[in-house]
Amino acid sequence: MAKSTTQYVCSECGWNGVKWYGRCPECGQWGTLEEFHEARPAGHGTASGRNTRTPIGAAPTTGAAAARPITEVSTESVTRIHTGFTEFDRVLGGGVVPGSVVLVAGEPGIGKSTLLLETAGNVARSRPQRPVLYVSGEESQAQVRMRASRINAVQPNLLLSATTDLATALALIEEHRPSLAIVDSAQTIISQNVDGISGGSTQVREVATALIDLAKMLDVPIMLVGHVTKDGSIAGPRTLEHLVDVVCQFEGDSQTALRMLHASKNRFGPTDEVGCFDMSGEGIEEVSDPSGLFISTEDAAVEGTCVTFTLDGHRSLPIEVQGLVTKSVLPTPRRVTNGIDQNRLAMLAAVLYRHGKVNLLTNDLYVSTIAGGLAKEPACDLAIAAALASAAKAKPIARTTCAIGEISLTGQIRPVPQLAHRLSEAARLGFSKAVVPARRSAPHNFKTIDGLQTVEVSSVRDALRVLLE
Known part of the structure; x- marks a missing residue:
């Protein structure tokens, strides 16, 4: 069986420890430490479940984990996936990097789900040989299908799933090995291995960690939809922004159709690019020249x-x-x-x-x-x-x-x-x-x-x- 360990994690700075404090020892914020139960697999090393050190003289590390000179590491095989939006690709640094995790955050109704669903349709249209997976934890399959019809994102290799279970989402990604996976949203997915309510710091951290590990292992890019709080910051622990590769903010005035997308963090490109979009009844259209x-x-x-x-x-x-x-x-x-x-x-x-x-x-x-x-x-x-x-x-x-x-x-x-x-x-x-x-x-x-x-x-x-x- 899995052995559970209890830790206390600060939702503001990510500090963790085995003892609870009213004030975080790292960032000094009050009331930010939350209980975190992390399930650890038993059987790594000894029968008792405790991990043991690799003995001296063991076989050397091979594969991607082996240490190699940086001059011998090749990047020629890395081909970015184009989203179908020139503005979106510019913000990402030229497209989506395989194995990366992109977090798109914004206020309710700003158009995050529409942007990513249309992106899923564009990728499915340009890559018909591989599927694209869209996992929705907020809408049913029929509701997503209606929105996809409205924005012309219906493709035969675009797979829809409506679930809030993390294990199911991970199994779908591992089964289909899609060219792009979209999870809408990170705050609605629940892991059965940890305690906590949906959208809580414990659940969001566990869900993000599991999706990131799977993305790196299968070399599948994953896009996450993130909610924001009243002050405009991304909901969940601050460590969520540290874990993902790219953090994009989708902003705009609800009274106007103009939407702006910019990256506050990007491991594969600049953070000073901005993409302009126009929200209409038929979906989202990019504005290549917003001067007028x-x-x-x-x-x-x-x-x-x-x-x-x-x-x-x-x-x-x-x-x-x-x-x-x-x-x-x-x-x-x-x-x-x-x-x-x-x-x-x-x-x-x-x-x-x-x-x-x-x-x-x-x-x-x-x-x-x-x-x-x-x-x-x-x-x-x-x-x-x-x-x-x-x-x-x-x-x-x-x-x-x-x-x-x-x-x-x-x-x-x-x-x-x-x-x-x-x-x-x-x-x-x-x-x-x-x-x-x-x-x-x-x-x-x-x-x-x-x-x-x-x-x-x-x-x-x-x-x-x-x-x-």
């Missing part, structure tokens, strides 16, 4: 608007900032924001009053971005200030002009990272004029950009004079 999503289609200049360029990984995105200034009838003027930091708005209003000679302290200020874009990077400061000044003075900014720069409390325009990359994207989209920070020590590399006039400014007052002239 965050700017309006109006040709004529409108007061209170200014375009800037922000960085999301290696991708430069245009963000249109809209500002509205009205006379306040309240003792405390309102500061309403959407897509930018409210504290940043209050600071920029003070800087405009002190160094830009634009008094907005007694006005209601409303600042928003287009289509759920985020302008929280410091490089967006100049565009926010320009939009407010344009609205206050009723002077529109030309549609072919963009503003990039960080504003300090002294009213200076500070340089921003990767300015040349932002300006290249601005020139590609047809912008003819860019207001940028003045050079200080190292020269900027934007002199070679054809068709784009760059105006260097060193203060807020100079920038507003150029933008509102």
